[in-house]
Amino acid sequence: MPKETVQLDRVIIRFAGDSGDGMQLTGDRFTAETATFGNDLSTLPDFPAEIRAPAGTLPGVSAFQLHFADHDIMTPGDAPNVLVAMNPAALKANLKDLPRGGDLIVNTDEFTSRNLTKVGYSDNPIEDGSLDSYNVHPIALTSLTVESLKDFNLTKKEAERAKNMFALGLLSWLYGRPFEGTERFLHEKFERKPEILKANLTALHAGWNYGETTEDFSVRYEVKPAPLADGTYRNISGNLALSYGLVAAGQQTGLPIYLGSYPITPASDILHELSKHKKFGVRTFQAEDEIAGIGAALGASYGGSLGITTTSGPGVALKSEAIGLAVALELPLIVVDVQRGGPSTGLPTKTEQADLLQAMFGRNGEAPVPIIAPQSPSDCFDAALEAARIATTYRTPVFLLSDGYLANGSEPWQVPNVADLPDLTVTFTTENNWTNEDGTTEFMPFARDPETLARPWAIPGTPGLEHRIGGIEKADITGHISYDPDNHDKMVRLRQAKIDGIAKTIPDLEVDDPSGEAKVLVIGWGSTFGPIGAACRLVRDSGEHIAQAHLRHLNPFPANTGEVLKRYDRVIVPEMNLGQLAMLLRAKYLVDAISYNQVRGMPFKSQELESAIKDVIANV
Amino acid sequence: MSDTAVPVQLKAKDFKSDQEVRWCPGCGDYAILAAVQSFLPELGIPKENICFVSGIGCSSRFPYYLTTYGMHSIHGRAPAIATGLATSRQDLSVWVVTGDGDALSIGGNHLIHALRRNVNLKILLFNNRIYGLTKGQYSPTSEVGKVTKSTPMGSLDYPFNPLSLALGAEATFVARTIDSDRKHLTEVLRAAASHEGSALVEIYQNCNIFNDGAFDLLKDADSRDDEVIRLVDGEPIVFGAEGQHAVVRNAHGGLKIVPTASVDASEIVVHDAHSSDTATAFALTRLSDPETLHHTPIGVLRHVERPSYDRLMGDQMSAAQSNGPGNLQSLLTGSDTWTIT
Ligand code: SF4
Numbered sequence: 001m002p003k004e005t006v007q008l009d010r011v012i013i014r015f016a017g018d019s020g021d022g023m024q025l026t027g028d029r030f031t032a033e034t035a036t037f038g039n040d041l042s043t044l045p046d047f048p049a050e051i052r053a054p055a056g057t058l059p060g061v062s063a064f065q066l067h068f069a070d071h072d073i074m075t076p077g078d079a080p081n082v083l084v085a086m087n088p089a090a091l092k093a094n095l096k097d098l099p100r101g102g103d104l105i106v107n108t109d110e111f112t113s114r115n116l117t118k119v120g121y122s123d124n125p126i127e128d129g130s131l132d133s134y135n136v137h138p139i140a141l142t143s144l145t146v147e148s149l150k151d152f153n154l155t156k157k158e159a160e161r162a163k164n165m166f167a168l169g170l171l172s173w174l175y176g177r178p179f180e181g182t183e184r185f186l187h188e189k190f191e192r193k194p195e196i197l198k199a200n201l202t203a204l205h206a207g208w209n210y211g212e213t214t215e216d217f218s219v220r221y222e223v224k225p226a227p228l229a230d231g232t233y234r235n236i237s238g239n240l241a242l243s244y245g246l247v248a249a250g251q252q253t254g255l256p257i258y259l260g261s262y263p264i265t266p267a268s269d270i271l272h273e274l275s276k277h278k279k280f281g282v283r284t285f286q287a288e289d290e291i292a293g294i295g296a297a298l299g300a301s302y303g304g305s306l307g308i309t310t311t312s313g314p315g316v317a318l319k320s321e322a323i324g325l326a327v328a329l330e331l332p333l334i335v336v337d338v339q340r341g342g343p344s345t346g347l348p349t350k351t352e353q354a355d356l357l358q359a360m361f362g363r364n365g366e367a368p369v370p371i372i373a374p375q376s377p378s379d380c381f382d383a384a385l386e387a388a389r390i391a392t393t394y395r396t397p398v399f400l401l402s403d404g405y406l407a408n409g410s411e412p413w414q415v416p417n418v419a420d421l422p423d424l425t426v427t428f429t430t431e432n433n434w435t436n437e438d439g440t441t442e443f444m445p446f447a448r449d450p451e452t453l454a455r456p457w458a459i460p461g462t463p464g465l466e467h468r469i470g471g472i473e474k475a476d477i478t479g480h481i482s483y484d485p486d487n488h489d490k491m492v493r494l495r496q497a498k499i500d501g502i503a504k505t506i507p508d509l510e511v512d513d514p515s516g517e518a519k520v521l522v523i524g525w526g527s528t529f530g531p532i533g534a535a536c537r538l539v540r541d542s543g544e545h546i547a548q549a550h551l552r553h554l555n556p557f558p559a560n561t562g563e564v565l566k567r568y569d570r571v572i573v574p575e576m577n578l579g580q581l582a583m584l585l586r587a588k589y590l591v592d593a594i595s596y597n598q599v600r601g602m603p604f605k606s607q608e609l610e611s612a613i614k615d616v617i618a619n620v
Numbered sequence: 621m622s623d624t625a626v627p628v629q630l631k632a633k634d635f636k637s638d639q640e641v642r643w644c645p646g647c648g649d650y651a652i653l654a655a656v657q658s659f660l661p662e663l664g665i666p667k668e669n670i671c672f673v674s675g676i677g678c679s680s681r682f683p684y685y686l687t688t689y690g691m692h693s694i695h696g697r698a699p700a701i702a703t704g705l706a707t708s709r710q711d712l713s714v715w716v717v718t719g720d721g722d723a724l725s726i727g728g729n730h731l732i733h734a735l736r737r738n739v740n741l742k743i744l745l746f747n748n749r750i751y752g753l754t755k756g757q758y759s760p761t762s763e764v765g766k767v768t769k770s771t772p773m774g775s776l777d778y779p780f781n782p783l784s785l786a787l788g789a790e791a792t793f794v795a796r797t798i799d800s801d802r803k804h805l806t807e808v809l810r811a812a813a814s815h816e817g818s819a820l821v822e823i824y825q826n827c828n829i830f831n832d833g834a835f836d837l838l839k840d841a842d843s844r845d846d847e848v849i850r851l852v853d854g855e856p857i858v859f860g861a862e863g864q865h866a867v868v869r870n871a872h873g874g875l876k877i878v879p880t881a882s883v884d885a886s887e888i889v890v891h892d893a894h895s896s897d898t899a900t901a902f903a904l905t906r907l908s909d910p911e912t913l914h915h916t917p918i919g920v921l922r923h924v925e926r927p928s929y930d931r932l933m934g935d936q937m938s939a940a941q942s943n944g945p946g947n948l949q950s951l952l953t954g955s956d957t958w959t960i961t
Contacts, residue, residue, distance in 0.1 A: 234957045297704055460709065
């Protein structure tokens, strides 16, 4: 008899297990299935910095949360409705987030007295009644998997390893996910290991069949596809979208891309991805250190490539001097900082947005650098193109501030039509750009474009325009070494004016205030867009008014920013730092901005933000 | 990028920029600059295709005094910056000018990695065994016990032998020359320029302000013949006014210096810069006294072929593009899509 199907508008599932249990893979695959099904979705991978912390311990727990819905959603969800706990450590680390009444799927095979003791359980929580307020599904995932594979020529360990596919099969059944994509994926992954491939496929099907036959699940759930705008969609993570944005930047500018990079979490995936795209004229250079990474990128920019370096906060610290050099040389360069918890090594796999002031000020001297921050995983694509536009138009290094949450999180992305991408064609200077009084012409490396104040980009190999550049102060126009006080004052101001002038080409800051009656504005930047947006919905759903604005350009700010801020009685600035944007807004616009801060390595929960916003509204 | 035909034969003066040269009068850098300016026309490369990249230090002002493309960068990083330029522009002739502090202290990491990768760079390391621009502190090539402003009781650091270091870093071309020996300097530049890959040329350079006479032992007419071992590829290694000193193998696999007359001619080591084995080249670098430079070999110690990083990178790019350029639309679309209509 077919089981009853219950309609839901949204579900939040968290897969949690040991680092070695393949939870990230399970989450990725479930996400891909969900994307193919047509739900809106948002994901939050959460894994330890250690590659394999001791098995079964709390530090070794790796989790993946997925929020999917039949309507558009903005966050990976505050708390899961369903928790899959592959061992006692995963249960212990995650149970506090599961609301009472939530579904809890546990792998009973792992709840041995040894594993329980490891994480401080004196009794087995599955049996001692402590989980009574949850909807517990105790399943012997490991032994069921091994049983389903008994005819295979596999060691017990190899068979056990397929338990994540069993779990995926079960969850796929529970939520009616198509798993052909996963089958294709397994075929590719285990192309050369046919026995392992068959085992994984078998475990996947066994999980599905188990759902269909077991008494334990009496209902299945259905979350209908979301009514997204017409178009072709794919699921995409921030690091992938950013990589594609950089490839596209090469195509749209007509410049070869040159990535100089040193591996660092959570930015390395961009290096991995770009190294696959030599077909698009993308060169990647894994340098000996962070400094060499940016050095090579800058050298390539000098030669007429679009130089890019990718890193995280500690790497930015090492690159600071070279960024200053790029400011002085006035050459295009993109510095991608996928922010993580700091200071120092901090929390390599956790998110934070505390590098804003480092990007803004972290150099000697007056060294202004434009800053752009994407607001969602897929937005990393557009932000990369915008960074390329500014870098090449203004001959300047540009910061692209992503973060760990955007980098690893994913969402559906409406695949853009390449024909609609902005034309960023760059032309090098190939002729003298200066006419002397006597009518003769010359090349002046620091004669500026009157509109953008950019200096000419004349690359080596261009006959007649040979010139020397360097980090030592240069005379206006001629570019000769100059120690003249007035010249230095002028050059410092010119470089600043050039960056300030970018504001003329960026869109005004838009405010979302559906009722038009809001007295409080909440303004954020970067990856907090989703949680802030979700919080504003909650505030409005409860009948109150709130205006939301989100900054994509942090240096310079959009031209109307001050005017927007002054329109509201109160301005609240939620940030995953201790108030860095708030400091900039206060300094520049003299607004009494209220900071709301968390530095927990995790994105904001929208309900917490909702109450913070309501507190401010109540006090207006 | 331009495929310019070789223009009219350039002269040394074509490479002299209009900038006033600001080294101290008497500095060894002048001689090196003059030698380079005279040598560059020989390359037969249009000057727009030549680029000099330097770091920080007295020597690093070099690019300003040439009429080629040039970048005066930041301390120690010239090899990294030049790597980006050379590997993205195989059409250029890229030169790095650096000093003992720039290349061996703050920038040591970039130097060794450029050498092991064999990036197509000609690296001119001006070694004056002192910090000049910061006014006279000891450098990583200064002799132990050097009394300077920062070491009033004498320096404690044991010096690098730059050529031993370069050989250890898998350099394919390693040479040494002296600022005052224009002919030898030019010969070494010529050999370096002909090499595909990284060429490290150490140039002993006198800083007459802070370390005057550092190389007098190797320069003075009455000592140089007995102190400098001039290496000539394919020739037995003998030196001295009468060829009275010879280099032979010692019992420990290294080299030693003996009176030529005391050994059979067949025992004298024949210099082979092209040997794939670095052992003899390394042993040659160890002949000189790290403190006094007594018995210093000059010339090309090693010159072997290994594909340059630039070429290998270029080959990968061509291989990847052999079936035409990438299609951005299909990249962005990927294989797992769904359509909403
Ligand atoms: S300080 Fe020494 S190395 Fe520097 S310019 Fe003067 S003499 Fe030359």
